[in-house]
Amino acid sequence: MAKKSGSCRCKATECEECPEWIFTFADLVMLMMGFFVILWVLKPSPSPNKQANDAAVQTDEWLETVGEIRGGFGWVPDPNSNDPVARAAIRRQARNGEGEKGKLKEQTKGAEGTDPEVTTIRAGKQATVGGKILFDKDDAKLSNDIKHQLDEVANEIRGHRTIVLVKGHTSSDDFPDGATAEQKMDLSIRRAQAVADYLTSKGVEPEILRVQGCSTFEPVLQRAYQANAQANNRRVEVESTATLVEDLQDQSGASAPHDTNPSH
Numbered sequence: 001m002a003k004k005s006g007s008c009r010c011k012a013t014e015c016e017e018c019p020e021w022i023f024t025f026a027d028l029v030m031l032m033m034g035f036f037v038i039l040w041v042l043k044p045s046p047s048p049n050k051q052a053n054d055a056a057v058q059t060d061e062w063l064e065t066v067g068e069i070r071g072g073f074g075w076v077p078d079p080n081s082n083d084p085v086a087r088a089a090i091r092r093q094a095r096n097g098e099g100e101k102g103k104l105k106e107q108t109k110g111a112e113g114t115d116p117e118v119t120t121i122r123a124g125k126q127a128t129v130g131g132k133i134l135f136d137k138d139d140a141k142l143s144n145d146i147k148h149q150l151d152e153v154a155n156e157i158r159g160h161r162t163i164v165l166v167k168g169h170t171s172s173d174d175f176p177d178g179a180t181a182e183q184k185m186d187l188s189i190r191r192a193q194a195v196a197d198y199l200t201s202k203g204v205e206p207e208i209l210r211v212q213g214c215s216t217f218e219p220v221l222q223r224a225y226q227a228n229a230q231a232n233n234r235r236v237e238v239e240s241t242a243t244l245v246e247d248l249q250d251q252s253g254a255s256a257p258h259d260t261n262p263s264h
Contacts, residue, residue: 063088079161087244094162094242133195133236138174140190142198150195153238154202163243166199167212168192171219171233181215189213195236208245 067077067089077086077093133146142150157164168188175183192211200206219233 060088060091064092067092082246087246090161090244091242091247094244132232133238134231135191135234135236137171137234138187140187140194142194146195147198150198151202154199154204157199157208157238157240158203160240161208161245163210163241163245163248164204164208165210165212165237165239165241166192166196167214167218167237167239168195169214169218169233169235169237170216171230172216173228173230174216174234184215185213188215191236195238199238 063085066085067075070085071089077083077089079086079090081087133149135141135146136143168191170184170188170191174187189211192213196206196209196211199209216233219230220235221230221232
């Protein structure tokens with residue numbers, strides 16, 4: 001029997017070549033992949049400062065964890081030690097207090113000032129010690145009332161190793177019309193320096209104090225024109241920060257023993 005013409009026994013659809021839409025779909029997929037690769041290449045890299053800050057936070061948290069473990073075995077951090085674990089533990093105590101989870105083991109009495117309650121001057125990470133330390137017009141002398149207040153402040157900050165800011169301020173009624181900026185700044189610095197000198201005479205270590213003059217730039221009362229209405233602007237603020245003195249000092253000579261007798 002003669003064979004029939006056409007030896008293909010497949011179905012007609014199986015003999016056809018790939019449809020053209022397959023190539024179009026493949027091209028579309030390749031274009032999409034290329035688009036996503038370009039987006040990935042153009043993605044901005046993390047900021048070096050952010051990476052450094054994140055690493056510093058993680059390191060500090062790890063050091064504080066090590067300090068908590070040591071504390072479970074009766075370890076107490078030494079303020080004069082260069083051990084990073086001890087310094088991290090002291091920073092944590094400065095933020096949260098000495099008690100468990102930031103709670104003090106026993107209640108302490110704060111410095112007595114002119115205000116019956118603690119007041120917030122402005123937002124920040126500083127805590128103001130005592131009440132307002134107010135001065136007479138165009139004067140930087142310490143009155144007996146001011147000295148009494150500073151005695152309380154000295155008792156609070158004596159022996160601590162955190163930076164304390166002594167900020168002097170002046171008021172517009174401190175000066176006659178036409179006073180220069182230098183005169184205003186000079187008075188604010190003299191007020192702050194007088195307070196700092198008195199604190200050091202009461203046993204506060206000079207290296208923790210930072211004297212600053214703010215002139216008339218940071219008033220707590222503005223547009224007050226009555227007699228003696230701006231008295232609260234003629235002030236000195238003693239602000240305790242969470243920064244340790246050792247964090248800002250050169251550690252190259254840290255191995256030298258701490259000399260507690262300045263007469264040598």
